[in-house]
Amino acid sequence: MSVEIPQLNPEILSSIEALKASPKMAKALQIAFDEAELGMKEQIELCEIPAPTFEEAKRGQDIVRRMKAYGLTDVSVDDIGNVIGFRPGKGNGPVLAIGAHMDTVFPAGTDVTVKQEGNRYFAPGIGDNCSGLRALLQIIRSLNEADIQTQGDIYFVATVGEEGLGDIRGSKHFVATHRIDGFIAIDNTEIGRILRGAVGSHRYRVTIEGPGGHSYGNFAEVGSAIHAMCIAGNMIAHLKTPKDPKTTFTIGTIKGGTSVNSIAPTCTVEIDMRSLNNEALLKIESEILACFDKAVAEENALWNITDPAKQVHWKKENIGNRPAGMRPADCPVLQVSRSALEVLGQKLTNYGVSSTDANAPVSMGIPATCLSSGGIQYKCHTVNEYFDKVDIHLGPQLLILTAVGLVGCEGFKAILPKHE
Template sequence: MTTIDQQLLTQLRTYYQAHLEDIIAENIAVCEVAAPPFQELERARYVAHRLQEAGAESVSIDETPNVYAQISGQQPGPTLMVTAHLDTVFPAETDVTVKRVGHELHAPGIWDDSAGLAALIQLVKGLRALQTPLRGRLLIVATAGEEGLGDLRGMKQAFKCFGSEIDMVIAIDTHFGMITHTGIASRRLQVGVSAAGGHSWEDFGAASAIHVMGHMISDIARLEVPADPRTSYNVGVISGGTSVNTIASHAEMLIDMRSTDAQCLADLERQVRLILQRHSEQGRSG
């Protein structure tokens, strides 16, 4: 069992309360470096630069692109990895300028996870400013590919690099003021439907990829999942079609499934795949 150093905790709390404006400024600066899905490199470079300025050791960026840094302890002890993710869900053309309204900051991604990245940087600054002696090693990782179809590639890469060395992990990601100690398993599917398509008048009755997908979504929406273990699903993105008078020949959707129980997640995925297969077998996919 790890004992919390209450004296150090009090020192850190006092330090960060005195440097609140610095933390806010850091949050704003991170947010205003855009990091759309699969385009995190510019923000990775910014975070690496700030970690180096804060006094972190061995700062580097890999091809993922993850940012790695560390603080070595003066005594033997465990390795703690603290992470936050670089990417946001917003496309490249999104205006990420932060607006400050009273005590609130408003901008896409200001919370998820610019605040987490700012916390990583300020964690290093606080520990260095207080000249805090550590046992073991503090490993700082800013990960790529957390959102959407990123498939947690950054976190997977971090564990590929350091997995056997890591004793504990803390991920800083939204919901400040609470601690989540239960792992949530997730599964995401990218589904494409192709059909004959045609003209809405001349070819009326021909299979439409959008109509097929509509049937799939309707059946998925009727699935019942347990509240305990908590399980969820969502069709978050749909696209397809050419024009209002064209029978769609192609459509796509993204499905997100989650559960605190691996078996419940597997059962949900099986049911979703059965729905997709059933509509395909019925010939609705053309």
């Protein structure tokens, strides 16, 4: 890692060491180890329930059933499809949410049958994020079977719409409708990966439209949507962004026109812009959108087209808004999760940034991070995705120790501050 790793708070580290050694926590961690095969079976079963973004309901109902079977009595599905299980604490402690997304990037009809070769499992979505759902459910089982009574409350959330155009809508809706003091997303499998920041993204679908016409007969009489889009693309390609905070952009898709011998009546692009800083994100957004104003004006002026009916025009549609943010080094969620990783004997391999369900709480100043589920995932977001069942107990163990450290339990004070 190239980033400088800040010091751990010695008091927090000492507390997490003591918590790990306590009898009930030792039992919970052992349960996570012993139930690895059960967890893997569950991961397979969930994977084989299709859950494209915006179509997660069937998988969600299965998770409702499992949460109830594992001892949660307060389980519901909210207005947009998030499955929310509530585990109340004993006292007036902080409120923590732990979330794993249910959706996959694959369209309806994709074969999600899991094929096994030894400890390797092949299927679209087997790692991302059925592994995260496995870990989420294992936390519930371990806490209940070990009879750990936390001081603070814990929400267990299986979210909708994390991927692509889902735009983390499940996470955004949950944090907007619940008062929480901390949040942990479960995504990825690299056990040493703890996210300190959230990469924000703004996405637009921009369409340039005109009357179109014959490539010869209407030449110079009407504007071309594709020509105007090419002018805009050239302008965008020459924009400069800061390296710190890292800010990026790309025209990810382009489509338009009707035939090789037509003046294009329409052309559409989809644009992705990303940054760790919301101000930098808004700046590049403003610069990119201004290019379309200039481009259509230039295309119309090239042929001296003044009749609005013959000119090209543009319109935009916002198709993604993931807020950005960074957490300070002393963030309790970061300190506790790093301490838990250390006392479990694992190395911090990736103290980085990404775009996950944690973006929403991070952008609101809520202590939050994203932790991993264990195992090893490969070729995510492809139909050739596969997952290696290697030390899959480590993800749930890290999450259990972190969660209880944050909300507290008998003999251990909550480390996560409670906001009044």
